[in-house]
Amino acid sequence: MLPIVLLSVFGIILLFLGFMKSRAVLLPACLLFITLALASNFIDWNKTYLYFNSMMLMNNLAMVFIGIVLISAFMVVALSGHYLEDESAQPAEYYAILLFSLVGAIMMISFENLLMLFVGIEILSVAMYILTGSDKHNLRANEASIKYFLMGAFATGIMLFGIALLYGATGSFAVSGIRGVIGAGSGASLLLYVGLLLLLIGILFKVSAAPFHFWTPDVYDGAPTLFTAYMSTVVKTAGFAALLRLLSVPFNNVYNFWWVILAIITALTLVAGNVTAVYQNSFKRMMAYSSISHAGYLLIGLAALTQQSRQALVFYSLAYSLATISAFGILLLVARERSLNRLNTDNRSDESFDAFNGLARKNPLLGFVMAVSMLSLAGIPLTAGFWGKFMVFSAAVERGMIWLLVVAVLMSAVGIYYYFRVVIAMYFREGTTENIRIAPFYRFVLIAATVLTIALGIVPGLLQGLV
Template identity: 45%
Template sequence: MNAIIFSALIGVVMMLSGIVIKSKTGIKNLAVILLFVLLGGHLAEFYGVFNIHLDTHEMLATTRFGMFFNTIVITATLFYALLSGDEVVKVGTYGAEYFALIFFALCGVTILSAYNNLLMLFLGVEIMTIPLFVLTGSEKKNLKSNEAALKYFLMGSFSTGILLMGIALYYGATGLFTIEAARNPNDTHHFYGILLPLGLLFIFISLAFKVSAAPFHFWTPDVYDGAPSVFTSFMATIVKAAGFIAFIKLFEIRAFDMSFSWKILLPLIIVLTLLAGNITAVFQQSVKRMLAYSSIAQAGFMLFALYTPNEFGKQGILLYAAAYSLATIGIFAVLMKMKDYTFEGYNGLAKTQPVLAAANTVFLLSLAGIPLTAGFFAKYYMLAGALKESSSNLWLVIVAVLFAAVSVYYYFRVIQAMYFKEGNAETIEVKPFFKILLIIVAAVIILIGLMPSLLLDLFYA
C-alpha cells in the first residue's frame, strides 16, 4: 500500500513545490529525490520493514508479483527522471506540475498492479490516463501536441466508456465487482446469460485500447508522435507496461476462462498487432514515429503473456517490462539530444558522440531481441510460455519470430545511420553525467541479458 499512498502524497508535494522553487534544476532535483523516497518507501514494504496498512475491504490486494512490478516501474521512472528530467522542465513553464502529473500517473499504475475489484481497475486506469492527456498537450503552442492531446482524450474517454459499460454488464451478471466473481457465474440468484461474456469482451476491448493492441492501435502513432518526446517516452514504456499488468491480472485469475473463443481471438490479436506494428514501422522516416510503431510491435510480444498466463508468462512480462522500458527510455533520451529526428539525423553519430551511439546500439539490440541483451530473454520467456502451454502453438511462435526478424530492419537502420553512414549528426549539449547514466543503463541491460536470474531471483526470494 505504501507505493499508492506515497505516490499520491508526493504528487501533491511536487505540485505545491512549484510555488516555492523557481529554478528548473531545483524542480528536477526535487523530483529525483522524491522518486528515491518513493522507491525507498516501496522497498520498505517489499522487504517488510514498514507498511501503511489500510483496510480497503479487499478492493486492493498487494501481491508479490504486483510489488515486484512496482519496483521495476519506479526504478524505470527514476532512470527516466535522471536521464530526461531536464527535458521535462524544458517543455513549458510548469515544470513542477509536469512532475506532479507523472507522480499521479504512477499512483494509477500502482493501483493497477494491486486492484482486486473492477471499480479499482476503473479508478486506476483513470488516474493513470488523465494526467497523460494533460502531459500530451503540454506543449501549448505546438499544433501537433494539441491535436495529439485531443485525439488521445477522445479515444481515451471513449475506451473508458466501454470499460464502464463492460463493468456494468459484469455487475449485472454477477452482482459483484470483485474479479473472482467471473469464475462463478452460475450463481442462480442473478441473471447471467449473455451479460458476462459481453461485459468481459467490453473490458477486453477497452484494455486493448490502452495497450494499443491491433485493431485498437490507431491512436498510438499520432499521439506518440505529437506529444513532447519526453512524455512519449513515459507513455510508451511505464504506462504501457502498466496496462499489461492490469490486463494480465484478469487472465491470470481466469476471469477470461481460456475457452475456445479466447483461444481464437487472442492469437488473432497478437498476429494483427505484430503485423500492424512491424510492417508500418518499416516505412517510417522519423525515428520518433518509428518508435511509436515499434511500441505497438513490442506490445504484440507482450500480449503473449495474456495468452499464456503460466509462470513463464508472468516472469516474462516482468522481464519484458524491465527490458523494454529501460531500452526505450534510453533511446528516447538519446533521441531528445538529437537536433534532427529523422534517420538521416543520426548519420555519423558514432563519430561525434561515440558513447551515445554505443549505448543506443545496446538499447536497439535489446529491442530487437539479440542475445546478450535483456530483450532476448524477455522475448524468450514469451515464446517459451506459449510452447509450454501447448506445443500446437508452434505456428504462433514462428510467426512471432519472423516479425522479430522484420523488426531488425528498422532498429538496425538507426545503427547503420550511426556507424556506417557518413554524416555529422548534430546534438544539443550532452553532459558527462548523462553519458555515465546511459552507460549504466546499457550495462544493466547487458547484465540482465547475461543473467536474467539476477532480476527474477528477486521475485522468488
C-alpha cells in the same frame, strides 16, 4: 498502501515548490520522491495485504511491476533537465502530474476490485492527455492531445459498459467474487462473455494492441519526446500488469473463451506493428509502431498464460522499458543539439533517421547506448530483449501455440531490419553531428540502462524467483 499515499502527498508538495523563484530544486525533489516511493514499495516483501476495504491487493508480483514502473519513471524524469531551462515550460506542474499518474498506474497493477481498476486507468489516462498537449505552442502536440482524449473517452465508455455487464452477470465487482461465481459454474453466461470482451477492448486500447492502435503513431509523434518515452514504458507496463491480473485470476476458468480472441489480436498486433514500422522515416513514428509490435510479444505471454508467463512478462517489461528509455534519451539529445545549432528549421527532420548519421563517430558513448538499445529491441543475443522474447516464445510452445510462434518469429526478422537502420546510420553514414554535451546525471542514466540491458542479457537469471 504507502507508495500511493507518498506519491499523492509528494505531488502536492511539488506544486507548492513551483512557487519558488528557483527551479533548480524541482528535479532533485521529484527524483527523491520517486526513490522514497520505490523504497516504500518493498517494505511488505513476501507478504500479502488487502487495502482500502479489500479493493487493492499487494503481493510480490504487484510489487515487482510497481518497481518497474517507478524505476522507469525515475529514469524518464532524470532526462527532463531541459525543462528547467525552458522559460515557457512548467516543470513543477509536469512533475506533479507525473507523480499523480503513477498513483493511477499502481492502482491498475494492484486492483482487487474492477472499480479500482477503472479509477486507476482514468487517473493515468487523464494525466497523459494533459502531458501529451503540454507544449501548447506546438500544433502537432495539440492535435495529438485532442485525438488521444477523444479516442480514449470512447475506449473508457466501452470498458465501463463491460464492467457493468460483468457486475450484472456475477453480482460482484470484486476479483475474488467474480472468480467464485465463475468457478461455481453459475456465472458463465452470454452477459459475462460480452462484458469480458468489452473490458478487454478498453484495456487493449491503452496498451496499443491492434486493431485498437490507430491513435498510437500520431500521439507518440506529436507528444513531447520525454512524455512519449513515459507513455511507451510506464503506461504499457501498468496496462499489461492489469491484463495479467485480470486474465489469470477471475477469468482463468473461462480461458477457452478468450484465448482464441487474444491470440488473433496478438497476431494482428505483431503484423501491424512490424510491417508498418518498415515504411517510417521518422524515428518517433518508428518507435510508435515498435511499441505496437512489442505489445504483440507481450500479448503472447498473456494468450499462453502458463506458469512461465508471469516471469516472462516481468522480464520483458523491464527489458523493453530500459531499451526504450535509452533510445528516447538519445533522440532528445540529438534533436536538441540540432535545434540549437540550427541545422534545419523543420522539427520533423530532427526526429528522422538522418539525424543519427555519423553519431557514433563524434559521440561514441551515445552511439553505443543507442546500438545496445536497438539490438535489445530487435531481440539480438547478449541483450535483455533476446531473453524477453525467448521467454514469451517458450510460453507459446508450452501452450502449443506453434502457429502464433511462427508469426512472432517472422515478425521478429522484420523488426531487425528497421532497428538496424538506426545502427547503420550511426556507424556507416557521414553526418554533420557534432560533439554533444551531456549532463553528468543524464549520462549516468543512459549508462545505467545500458549496463542493465547487457547484464540481463548475459545473466537472465538475475530476476528469477522474484515472482
